[in-house]
Amino acid sequence: MSQHSPTPAPRGDRVRVALVFGGRSEEHAISCATAASVLRAIDRERYEVVPVGITREGYWVQVADEPAALEISDGQLPEVPGDGAPVLLPLGSPDRTLTVARPGEVPAALGEVDVVFPLLHGPFGEDGTIQGLLELADIRYVGCGVLASAAMMDKAMMKTVFASAGLPVGPYAVISDRQWRQDPAAALDAASSLTFPVFVKPARAGSSMGVSRVERPEDLARAVQEARRHDPKVLVEQGIDGREVEVGVLEGRGSTPPRVSEVGEIAVGGGHTFYDFEAKYLDEENLRLTIPADVPTGVREEVRRLAAVAFEAAGCEGLARVDCFYTADGRVLVNEVNTMPGFTPYSMFPQVWAASGLAYPELVEELLALALERPLGLR
Structure with a gap:
């Protein structure tokens, strides 16, 4: 085996937990910071931790168990490094074994996973996508299932x-991508019926990404365009x-x-x-x-x-x-x-x-x- 191949510690009676974090959404850095906190807090006598990062491009890689590298520090946002060994998922495999592979090397077993802790925020993780992947692989995971996560x-x-x-719930309006492309004026009219100020949000984003507070109807179109940079579907909520x-x-x-x-x-x-x-x-x-x-x-x-x-x-x-x-x-x-x-x-x-x-x-x-x-x- 190459000196670069991972050699997991003996499992013993510990539960093997894969922490999955990072991801393709704009909340990538917040997910990393969340992972750093969980890495520091998890009981290592009861759990064997396998950190798995998802790069901004969507590659799954093995990540060093170093919480400090994943924290927000001096205003600098962390991210999953792209140089880790690629992690191969056990789709449908009954043994639930993760595998890592490096170019030119024989793939090596990283170990069977008992449970996944998906510390992902936003689309391509929190929205039911990774939950569906884990359901297909018959792997238990922390948090809501596919439907609740997506809805x-x-x-x-x-x-x-x-x-x-x-x-x-408070008054709101929805502007779909099709409505905006077909008749933006009509879409704005529907949203303008709300009492101002309003909050314009990407429908499927978190951490206040792309959110604008709008005081006047004439500023609504600009806010919708800003929200659409994050998601083609937009929610306009009446300020409470x-x-x-x-x-x-x-x-x-x-x-x-x-x-x-x-x-x-x-x-x-x-x-x-x-x-x-x-x-x-x-x-x-x-x-x-x-x-x-x-x-x-x-x-x-x-x-x-x-x-x-x-x-x-x-x-x-x-x-x-x-x-x-x-x-x-x-x-x-x-x-x-x-x-x-x-x-x-x-x-x-x-x-x-x-x-x-x-x-x-x-x-x-x-x-x-x-x-x-x-x-x-x-x-």
Whole structure:
């Protein structure tokens, strides 16, 4: 065997976990930062970790188990290096063995995988694509299945699911690629019927990529064009006079209902008009997280109730973060469900669970336990 070929450590009684991160979406760097945090937190006595990165071009490669190389540092965003050994997936293979191959070498077994932790954000990962791949290979994985992942990634479809479940949502309009190409003026007219300000978003992106706050109808077309640089399908949401609050949801064990965390609230300063990408990841000193959120007890319980209903209505498994609005007139509206939320120790999802008594390493452990309990096949 070549000196460059990997030699996995003896497995023993440890569970082998493949952490998959990076990916082709614009949230590639955030996925890397999430992976760094999980690598630091996972119990190495119980789990043998196999880091697998997906480059921005979509190549699967073996990555060194070095969390520091994957962190956001001094404003610099990390990425999966493209020089790792290519990883071959076990499509349909009953032994669930990953293989690595280098040019001119005999492929080498990396080891059988018990569970995959797909730490991918955005399209080509969080949207049901990798979930379908793992379902085909009969490999257990952390998080929501194909349908829930796909439906919750598409904010327009998400609103449809919420409405069918009787969940309260704010006014919105959808501009499809076909509508925009056929008659952009008509598409803008439909969106202009909303009360301004509005938020214009790519329908299938996260981390506030391509999101614009629009104060005047004459600025709407420019915002739609900006959103379309990220996704040809665009969502326009009416601005809500209120506060955004968030909770984390964990799947129940066995037949028990979902578990909902304490309610948190994020306030931004430093000139940010909303919780945009820079505020989330590059300007943390101007963020203020309040857990529990300073809202009436009845409101806190209503947020938690609606979050559990949204989790079940979407068919979520494993985990989700549910974002709601607490309006100035006292209502609670469901904004969105994120099936693979930011997962650094400073992200809202781990923080609300820490405030609820589940520390970051314990949260990672619980997610892996839920995945390992899940039956293969249709559920």
